[in-house]
Amino acid sequence: MRVLVTGRGGSAGSWIVRGEQLGKAIGATVQPMAASAVGFDVAVVVKRTPPQAMKALQGRRWVWDIVDAYPQPEAYGWERSDAVAWVQRRIRELKPAAMIWPTARMREDCDTGLPGIVLPHHYRPRIGVNPIRDRVQVVGYEGAPAYLGSWRALLEDECARRGWRFAVNPAALTDLDIVVALRGAGGYVSRHWKSNVKLANAHGSGTPFVGQQECGYIETRTGAEYWAEDAPSLSRAFDWLTDQGAREAIADRFLQGAYPVQRAADALKAFLHAL
Numbered sequence: 001m002r003v004l005v006t007g008r009g010g011s012a013g014s015w016i017v018r019g020e021q022l023g024k025a026i027g028a029t030v031q032p033m034a035a036s037a038v039g040f041d042v043a044v045v046v047k048r049t050p051p052q053a054m055k056a057l058q059g060r061r062w063v064w065d066i067v068d069a070y071p072q073p074e075a076y077g078w079e080r081s082d083a084v085a086w087v088q089r090r091i092r093e094l095k096p097a098a099m100i101w102p103t104a105r106m107r108e109d110c111d112t113g114l115p116g117i118v119l120p121h122h123y124r125p126r127i128g129v130n131p132i133r134d135r136v137q138v139v140g141y142e143g144a145p146a147y148l149g150s151w152r153a154l155l156e157d158e159c160a161r162r163g164w165r166f167a168v169n170p171a172a173l174t175d176l177d178i179v180v181a182l183r184g185a186g187g188y189v190s191r192h193w194k195s196n197v198k199l200a201n202a203h204g205s206g207t208p209f210v211g212q213q214e215c216g217y218i219e220t221r222t223g224a225e226y227w228a229e230d231a232p233s234l235s236r237a238f239d240w241l242t243d244q245g246a247r248e249a250i251a252d253r254f255l256q257g258a259y260p261v262q263r264a265a266d267a268l269k270a271f272l273h274a275l
Contacts, residue, residue: 001273003028004037006053007046013143014068017121017197019046025265026272037062042097042272049094063272064091065100065119067195076187083189084109098275100268105215106193117271120220121197122264123204128174129255130206132248136241140167140176142198149184154231158238173205178241181211182228196220203258206251210237222257224250 005023009015009032023030028044033052037043043062045053047069070086078086087110091099098115101107107118139159141148145168148155152168159166170176181198183190196216202209203222210226211217217225226237241247 001041001269002039003272004034004040004043005030005046006034006037006043006056007032008048008050008053009033012047012068013197014047014195017124017195018065018067021125021261022122022264022268025261026269042275044100044272045096049090054094061097061275063098063100063275064094064096066106067100067102070189070193073185075189076185078187078189080109080188080192083193088112098271100271102195103193103215104219109192115271115275117267119264119268120216120259121195121200122259122261123200124173125261127201127205128172130174130176130251132206132244132251133177134244136162136164136177136238136247138165138167138170138176139178139180139238140170140173141180141182142169142173142201143181145169147183147185151180151182151184154234155180155182158231158234162238162242173201173207176207177247178238179207179209180228181209181217182234183212183214191215199225200259203254204260206255208241208247208250209254210234210241220259222253224253 005019005028007015007019020030033050034056037056037060043057044065045062046065047067091112101116101118104118107116156166179202192215194214194216199209199217199220210228212229213227228234228237
């Protein structure tokens, strides 16, 4: 089967993971803003649906990977009913043949009856394994700094009090002793539909994780994650994670439960072949 993977492209993490990395793993042709779909059996459109690519897909079978497709940050203020209405309206307008959902909750909320698969994010290829140092030195966050909101000052203060350093977008996840996934913006969409990518990378590298209880994380948890919703729960998580033995046990659990790109690719290929 010849598969085209297209979309807006760019440097967004969802495109890199679901377009470039996963597309390569299934042996697809990856072409942002594709001008033609001639010669392909099926196309996968990742995230946004640019007019140029949609024009090229007219009359052809295509699948929508709807990860992060809603307008951001506007969607973070939507109520559940508004969010569901937006997704279902776009599905009716665009008429894909099937859907790829980033979380089971998003599928439950928005399913219109099309064939579909829930496909969580895999961990970053060649991510490396965390060495688990004898003491915590660095806590870090991967992602757009603006999304931390008021959490950033709280993290910096908490780390400074303990003699630790807080880092944003380190060179490698394995440079961190603890990785955090905390979001300043609330709302139904971010809590229930955002992908699990930060936790997937923690699993793949064996890096202890502290995050909020978003559906993307809850659905892919191993049971060794720590959750923080406010300053006291963040402090309690850090207290426990000062212990090297605890962090080593977490790393072992994470590495055993990690979700590699090939596993995601096998699931996607099987789904596409069955359409």
